[in-house]
Amino acid sequence: MNFLKNILKQSGKLFEEGKPLSWAYPVWEATDTILFSTDKQTSSGPHVRDNMDIKRVMFSVVIALIPCYLFGAYNIGYLNALATDVSRSLIDNFIFGMSYVLPVLIVTFVSGAICELSFAIIRKHEVNEGFLVTCALIPLTMPPDVPLWQVFIGTAFGIIIGKEIFGGVGTNIFNPALTARAFMYFAFPTKMSGDKIWAVGPDGYTGATALAIPANPTEYDTASNLLNQSTQFDFSLWNMFWGLIPGSIGETNKLIILIGAAFLIYIGIASWRTMLASVIGLVFTASIFNLLSGYSTNAMLTITPLEHLLIGSFLFGVVFMATEPVTSAHTEKGKWIYGFMIGVLTVLIRSINPAYPEGVMLAILIMNMFGPLIDYYVVQSNINMRIARNA
Amino acid sequence: MFRLKIKKGHDINIAGRSAKEFLPTQNCNSASLSPQSFRYIKPKLLVKEGDIVNLGDPIFYDKLNPEIKWPAIASGKISKIIYGERRSIQEIIFDIDKQQEQSLQEVSTTNLSSKEDITNYMLENNIWPFIKQRPFNKVANPSDMPKSLIVSLANTAPLAINHNFTLSEQKEYIISALKHLKELTNGKLFVVIRPGEFEYLSELEYLNLIEVEGPHPAGNVGVVINHLEPINNKDVIWTVEGHHLPILGKMFSKGIFDPSVVINIAGPVVKKPGYIRTRLGSPVGIHCKDNLIEKEVRIISGNILTGNKIDMEGYLGFYDSSISIIEESFDRSFIGWLHPGGSSKYSVFNSYIGSNKEPYNFTTLQNGSNRAFVPVDAWEKVFPMDIYINSLARSIEANDIDEMEQLGIYECDEEDVALCSFVCPSKTDVGSIIRRGLDLIYFDA
Numbered sequence: 001m002n003f004l005k006n007i008l009k010q011s012g013k014l015f016e017e018g019k020p021l022s023w024a025y026p027v028w029e030a031t032d033t034i035l036f037s038t039d040k041q042t043s044s045g046p047h048v049r050d051n052m053d054i055k056r057v058m059f060s061v062v063i064a065l066i067p068c069y070l071f072g073a074y075n076i077g078y079l080n081a082l083a084t085d086v087s088r089s090l091i092d093n094f095i096f097g098m099s100y101v102l103p104v105l106i107v108t109f110v111s112g113a114i115c116e117l118s119f120a121i122i123r124k125h126e127v128n129e130g131f132l133v134t135c136a137l138i139p140l141t142m143p144p145d146v147p148l149w150q151v152f153i154g155t156a157f158g159i160i161i162g163k164e165i166f167g168g169v170g171t172n173i174f175n176p177a178l179t180a181r182a183f184m185y186f187a188f189p190t191k192m193s194g195d196k197i198w199a200v201g202p203d204g205y206t207g208a209t210a211l212a213i214p215a216n217p218t219e220y221d222t223a224s225n226l227l228n229q230s231t232q233f234d235f236s237l238w239n240m241f242w243g244l245i246p247g248s249i250g251e252t253n254k255l256i257i258l259i260g261a262a263f264l265i266y267i268g269i270a271s272w273r274t275m276l277a278s279v280i281g282l283v284f285t286a287s288i289f290n291l292l293s294g295y296s297t298n299a300m301l302t303i304t305p306l307e308h309l310l311i312g313s314f315l316f317g318v319v320f321m322a323t324e325p326v327t328s329a330h331t332e333k334g335k336w337i338y339g340f341m342i343g344v345l346t347v348l349i350r351s352i353n354p355a356y357p358e359g360v361m362l363a364i365l366i367m368n369m370f371g372p373l374i375d376y377y378v379v380q381s382n383i384n385m386r387i388a389r390n391a
Numbered sequence: 392m393f394r395l396k397i398k399k400g401h402d403i404n405i406a407g408r409s410a411k412e413f414l415p416t417q418n419c420n421s422a423s424l425s426p427q428s429f430r431y432i433k434p435k436l437l438v439k440e441g442d443i444v445n446l447g448d449p450i451f452y453d454k455l456n457p458e459i460k461w462p463a464i465a466s467g468k469i470s471k472i473i474y475g476e477r478r479s480i481q482e483i484i485f486d487i488d489k490q491q492e493q494s495l496q497e498v499s500t501t502n503l504s505s506k507e508d509i510t511n512y513m514l515e516n517n518i519w520p521f522i523k524q525r526p527f528n529k530v531a532n533p534s535d536m537p538k539s540l541i542v543s544l545a546n547t548a549p550l551a552i553n554h555n556f557t558l559s560e561q562k563e564y565i566i567s568a569l570k571h572l573k574e575l576t577n578g579k580l581f582v583v584i585r586p587g588e589f590e591y592l593s594e595l596e597y598l599n600l601i602e603v604e605g606p607h608p609a610g611n612v613g614v615v616i617n618h619l620e621p622i623n624n625k626d627v628i629w630t631v632e633g634h635h636l637p638i639l640g641k642m643f644s645k646g647i648f649d650p651s652v653v654i655n656i657a658g659p660v661v662k663k664p665g666y667i668r669t670r671l672g673s674p675v676g677i678h679c680k681d682n683l684i685e686k687e688v689r690i691i692s693g694n695i696l697t698g699n700k701i702d703m704e705g706y707l708g709f710y711d712s713s714i715s716i717i718e719e720s721f722d723r724s725f726i727g728w729l730h731p732g733g734s735s736k737y738s739v740f741n742s743y744i745g746s747n748k749e750p751y752n753f754t755t756l757q758n759g760s761n762r763a764f765v766p767v768d769a770w771e772k773v774f775p776m777d778i779y780i781n782s783l784a785r786s787i788e789a790n791d792i793d794e795m796e797q798l799g800i801y802e803c804d805e806e807d808v809a810l811c812s813f814v815c816p817s818k819t820d821v822g823s824i825i826r827r828g829l830d831l832i833y834f835d836a
Binding site: 330 | 405761812
């Protein structure tokens, strides 16, 4: 270990200011601190510091996402076996799925690392570990058979337009992972539109996702009935909870997402307020729509709150995307409003607008945009209290 | 009696807490008064090297406010005046002459009944600098009328002294000090205590007792100000350090300037942490000698959150009541950010399994690199005030004075946000941001 430490120390001198490699200092700093924790000391008070740093914060989110990858890979294999009518063991299903997941993951990280490192060098800021989370999130929101070149471009778009042009981590407005996904959704609609089947099958294999069924019914019925009538997949509530249904790689298994949520809340880095408020907003709006469904022939209005929670990527988006600290509202009260509106908008976009079967992505992006405005009014009330006291 | 229950905050579980016992008293041959302990003053010396002075004699005054003079904290010779950059006075060092000190006459204490009497008495006897003001945490201006006066006898900072222990024999002087301090304000005199301590104070009708419960920074003056006595417009609030009460009390009641104080020495690398009977501006070396586990150490005058780094030859700061000592560590652990936890880690986040259980050996390591600020609500976990600290910090970064005022910058000070810096995963120094904001306002006015 000391040998490696010395190599890093010696090589570090080449990257100091005025030395030939000084332009690549951020790259050296990142490598150095990933291998060995920094020996940087406090200079003045507080003379002691907590052991939590940004590396660990970001790494914790990545940990919470790993089970999503594992189940996602298995699910790809499982659905493929179903479509091609072969029987495979659990391990084989997993390996089959991994052969789709790994290339996407690798391409995302290569694309993300190129963008992050280039910007770190040009802008002379440290490599921020946040890009690891962005890159870990992007593949989970993709269909399994997404073309890799699209992933490469989408990731680059997300990191550059979603984050770096605003000044990097801490100053971005939109969640970079969702920016990437939104870009791909609109740029490559044939692969990403969400109503066609999201599973790996033989050529010409097709079918409808859970959200597309009540969106385009052949005959009006309640959403529950329509889902139950589907013969291609088991869209029962339990099966949708366990996630053995087509969808983006990481979002189908709700149990794993809930465990991830509990983990992040326990550690203290994701806001339970945002999550709870989103669920309240969704249940509230869905209940109102249920009441109004008798006056309409839109089957989407009959989706019960519980079905809304289990169908599609709502939980995944709320737990891992909406809670992203930089782009969410920053104040406690603000988080309640921010979360609630995500829930409301998700149901609105899903039910009222037939063009977008899934609404959570757009709901979060829209609320990302409103986050600073919400905070402004929350903080303003504190200011007004102080002004009133002064008067 | 008012009860103030604080929920947000954190008591850092650091090793090396002082036992409630006194260490052998060391012979103190020198003492130092540093003008650097006082903010925003322009000191002008009244003495030169080699002068013989008596305890309480004026040593320097503030050019901006010439009526405020600083006392000699010892009798004897001014052995050295140390200058820093641009001839700023760093330290005034006294060689103590014990015989000369004992032969001092007391001053007359008759007729100390009005604010004017007491103010004049304090100014004449050069003990005014014991009174500080909020906002800005600087020596108070005698011509102001403070909205109220707050004395905190609940020192909740990590490794801090327990006033209930150190002041146990000083009841008479504490009462005398409080009685006279009350006259300085038209408003209330708040005294902050921990539950069950200083019971005799509840009999004094002229003061408002506040019993604080909860973790640090519950005992900070700033927390009381924010909760009970918010600072409006041009308000000022005066404060006195708890461990200075006996000095003021003795001065008011007997006319004797006695620079004795009780402080403590604590920290993970101290062999025998405990309390010390010493005096204002005492050298720290005599107390540390033979009491350190041999390591490269950092000696801090004050507590580990807000104190100043000094060296072995350094002296205790004027307002400080602790010597805290921690290890200077340059340790680099392999892939440290992946560490599962255990007793080698400490965090207010539940990120390490089985951490925080035992008193932790904190070192000077920053435990992470500086990064762009990511608001994971870490500051808010430990900041018990009705202030949007994140917005306040941003308004300071933007040099927006109006917004700083509106967001309540006058109600807080560096010490109140020290825990925010402690927990921040991005390793942001929130205290220096707040100080920069206060400086900006002070010099703008």
